[in-house]
Amino acid sequence: MLVNDLMTAKEKLIRVSPMTTIREVLQLMKSHNVRSIIMDKTKPDGAYGLVTFKNILQSIVAEDGDIDLLNAYDIAATPAVSVSAKLNVKYAARMMVTNSIKRLLVIDDNEVCGILTMSDIITVLMEDIEQN
Numbered sequence: 001m002l003v004n005d006l007m008t009a010k011e012k013l014i015r016v017s018p019m020t021t022i023r024e025v026l027q028l029m030k031s032h033n034v035r036s037i038i039m040d041k042t043k044p045d046g047a048y049g050l051v052t053f054k055n056i057l058q059s060i061v062a063e064d065g066d067i068d069l070l071n072a073y074d075i076a077a078t079p080a081v082s083v084s085a086k087l088n089v090k091y092a093a094r095m096m097v098t099n100s101i102k103r104l105l106v107i108d109d110n111e112v113c114g115i116l117t118m119s120d121i122i123t124v125l126m127e128d129i130e131q132n
Helices: 022-032 053-062 091-101 118-131
Strands: 034-040 050-051 103-108 111-117
Touching: 022 034, 022 053, 022 111, 050 103, 091 103, 091 118, 103 118, 111 118
Parallel strands: none
Antiparallel strands: 034 050, 103 111
């Protein structure tokens, strides 16, 4: 099974510009019921970033950040850890476990194609168990 078979497609992802305030990011996360948002790259040869609850908490709680003064660019994990859509899922899962990563951006040709989460992989494993 390939990453492409399990990932959430780019059409369903929430993306923001690097200058989006953290308040706006949190509002989008809440309204779309998601735990991460993709920060667009700043130039064609740049890197995508990923804003997660963890990034936000680290910036706000640990560093007394102001959600109206901080932008996605300030806290996003950039470059986001990524894999190819054509990669076997077992290697993506190994990468997640080894590096304690819950989400991987799926990027091909330096363009975002989707996102793969641990939940995506576990859901398929659970469905497989139920069928056997």
